[in-house]
Amino acid sequence: MVRYILQRLGQTILILLIVSFMTYLLVDFLPGDPIAAMTGGEISGETYDRLYHEMNMDKPVLVRYVLWLKDAVTGNFGTSQSYHMPVTSVIAERLPVTIYLSLMAFFISVPLGIVFGIISAVRRGTAADTVVTTTANVCCCLPQFWLGILFLYLLSMMLGWLPASGFVWPWENFVESVRLTIMPLLCLAVGGIASIARQTRSSMLEVIRQDYIRTAKSKGLKEKKVIYVHALKNALLPVITLMGLRLGGLVGGSVFVENVFVIPGMGSLLVNAINSLDIPLIQGCVLLIAAFSSVINLITDIVYVIVDPRIRVA
Amino acid sequence: MSQTNSKTAEQLIKEHKAKHRRQFLKTLFSRKIAVASFVIVILMILAALLAGVISPYDPNVISITERTQGPSVAHLLGTDEFGRDVLSRIIYGSRISLVVGVLAVMIACVIGTLAGMVAGFFGGIVDDVISRIAEAIRVIPQVVLAIALCAVFGGGIVNMAIILGISNMTVYIRMMRSQVLSIKERDYIMAGKLQGNSSARLMFRHILPNSVSPIIVTMTQQIGGTILSEAGLSFLGLGISVPTASWGSLVAGGRAYLLTNPVYSLAPGICIALLVICLNTLGDGVRDALDPRLRGEI
Numbered sequence: 001m002v003r004y005i006l007q008r009l010g011q012t013i014l015i016l017l018i019v020s021f022m023t024y025l026l027v028d029f030l031p032g033d034p035i036a037a038m039t040g041g042e043i044s045g046e047t048y049d050r051l052y053h054e055m056n057m058d059k060p061v062l063v064r065y066v067l068w069l070k071d072a073v074t075g076n077f078g079t080s081q082s083y084h085m086p087v088t089s090v091i092a093e094r095l096p097v098t099i100y101l102s103l104m105a106f107f108i109s110v111p112l113g114i115v116f117g118i119i120s121a122v123r124r125g126t127a128a129d130t131v132v133t134t135t136a137n138v139c140c141c142l143p144q145f146w147l148g149i150l151f152l153y154l155l156s157m158m159l160g161w162l163p164a165s166g167f168v169w170p171w172e173n174f175v176e177s178v179r180l181t182i183m184p185l186l187c188l189a190v191g192g193i194a195s196i197a198r199q200t201r202s203s204m205l206e207v208i209r210q211d212y213i214r215t216a217k218s219k220g221l222k223e224k225k226v227i228y229v230h231a232l233k234n235a236l237l238p239v240i241t242l243m244g245l246r247l248g249g250l251v252g253g254s255v256f257v258e259n260v261f262v263i264p265g266m267g268s269l270l271v272n273a274i275n276s277l278d279i280p281l282i283q284g285c286v287l288l289i290a291a292f293s294s295v296i297n298l299i300t301d302i303v304y305v306i307v308d309p310r311i312r313v314a
Numbered sequence: 315m316s317q318t319n320s321k322t323a324e325q326l327i328k329e330h331k332a333k334h335r336r337q338f339l340k341t342l343f344s345r346k347i348a349v350a351s352f353v354i355v356i357l358m359i360l361a362a363l364l365a366g367v368i369s370p371y372d373p374n375v376i377s378i379t380e381r382t383q384g385p386s387v388a389h390l391l392g393t394d395e396f397g398r399d400v401l402s403r404i405i406y407g408s409r410i411s412l413v414v415g416v417l418a419v420m421i422a423c424v425i426g427t428l429a430g431m432v433a434g435f436f437g438g439i440v441d442d443v444i445s446r447i448a449e450a451i452r453v454i455p456q457v458v459l460a461i462a463l464c465a466v467f468g469g470g471i472v473n474m475a476i477i478l479g480i481s482n483m484t485v486y487i488r489m490m491r492s493q494v495l496s497i498k499e500r501d502y503i504m505a506g507k508l509q510g511n512s513s514a515r516l517m518f519r520h521i522l523p524n525s526v527s528p529i530i531v532t533m534t535q536q537i538g539g540t541i542l543s544e545a546g547l548s549f550l551g552l553g554i555s556v557p558t559a560s561w562g563s564l565v566a567g568g569r570a571y572l573l574t575n576p577v578y579s580l581a582p583g584i585c586i587a588l589l590v591i592c593l594n595t596l597g598d599g600v601r602d603a604l605d606p607r608l609r610g611e612i
């Protein structure tokens with residue numbers, strides 16, 4: 001068990017190293033001159049040469065990467081060119097907002113998704129199943145940004161129930177915060193509920209067919225007990241993977257919602273960074289988001305081992 | 315003697331293929347929802363092809379006197395902030411979604427299938443390198459990867475297809491790698507090896523043709539999501555640049571005019587959702603039809 005975890009930890013670090021190198025290379029390929037972007041282009045040739053040397057542009061890519069990585073490991077991603085602040089502090093300002101929204105959306109969508117999935121699996125072929133399955137299939141395909149605009153139009157503009165945009169922490173102004181987060185959370189949660197419901201339904205149907213369920217039923221256990229104790233336990237295994245995937249993707253996945261509702265989070269920060277070609281910021285954001293999702297992957301795998309003893313043997 | 319034998323074998327193969335094709339189409343279209351999706355997708359493709367004929371106006375002609383109007387008889391879905399006809403722009407926008415979607419899936423499929431096949435076939439260090447890189451790509455959420463790639467490649471139809479192709483290819487690498495690993499152990503590959511066939515011949519003549527079904531299934535499952543991603547990037551202003559109408563940028567363009575003409579922003583989104591839903595339904599149909607286990611053959 002400990003060996004497995006250590007092994008996976010090693011893999012995660014290796015993957016993150018590859019990601020960091022790719023991020024570095026990717027940004028190295030960017031069109032445009034980073035020095036010109038940083039200074040606005042109005043500098044003398046001498047200053048240019050000095051900066052060129054200071055930024056290690058005269059060294060080969062690998063050397064620059066190692067230098068950059070040394071700083072990055074200690075949490076120094078350089079200075080953002082558009083915010084004129086250390087990348088770490090720019091991100092530190094935005095990250096909590098995204099994590100707050102993402103976790104809320106996650107904790108809304110998991111139980112609801114599982115409940116809907118169970119309902120449609122247990123009542124397979126009935127009207128309830130058809131409604132849940134169809135709704136889930138449709139909701140999976142709705143563009144999140146469009147859903148946001150639809151909510152904005154209906155709930156904010158037509159009915160005037162909710163404020164259109166912005167973000168406030170609950171401890172600053174609780175009522176306003178709740179009013180502001182309803183629509184973003186709805187958008188973020190809908191896709192999650194739909195995909196978790198679909199996964200729960202299909203793995204539930206798979207499990208219900210197994211012999212041990214028939215055995216449990218034939219030895220006279222109550223239907224409810226069979227479903228909720230014996231079947232659900234195993235049916236939720238694949239759902240854990242999906243939950244991990246969703247949680248890992250949430251930090252990056254709120255890009256559209258943050259854009260529509262003007263929320264100062266990681267997603268809008270990344271889009272800003274791309275639009276202003278802010279290289280250190282792009283590197284920091286991508287690496288951080290990748291690190292987040294691979295740590296979640298790692299946790300998912302560990303949880304999996306704890307829940308499913310069969311993996312430990314293999 | 316051998317001539318006639320090989321001919322009958324060829325005929326047999328042909329008959330077998332024809333039978334399979336019939337069975338595939340029969341299963342695919344046995345469900346009404348799949349038929350409906352197929353019809354809608356075909357209609358959308360036709361609309362994209364015949365955009366010049368069926369759209370009531372030129373999508374890029376500016377008319378100052380008709381700026382941001384709601385739906386009317388002259389403009390069924392109203393006009394945008396430059397007085398351009400929204401319906402015509404939506405019809406033309408379908409071209410972008412379909413072309414980018416198909417191109418991106420093809421790019422992802424070619425690169426991913428090749429890389430996955432090489433990784434699975436050669437194993438060892440080759441496999442390690444390819445698999446680790448694929449894992450590293452997969453760990454970056456797809457939206458984030460695509461956005462980051464946008465900065466490098468820039469917008470435009472071809473660049474968009476490349477970006478989405480790269481961010482989708484890991485699915486094919488994984489699928490193809492495991493496919494090859496299972497096929498590699500079969501007797502006919504061993505026989506091929508003993509005959510002295512080259513690795514390339516084994517891969518392209520024997521392994522690849524036997525992996526066509528899962529490749530097609532993956533492609534049909536991916537195209538909807540790819541179109542959704544393109545729309546998202548265009549919505550963020552990173553994809554197809556402004557004068558060209560694409561569904562994503564239309565939704566973004568209409569945001570500021572929700573009060574005067576909500577249809578401007580909402581209608582293209584409905585088109586995206588409809589196309590993606592139909593493609594996904596069709597993809598599920600293709601999967602069920604190609605998967606012999608579900609068809610009850612095995």
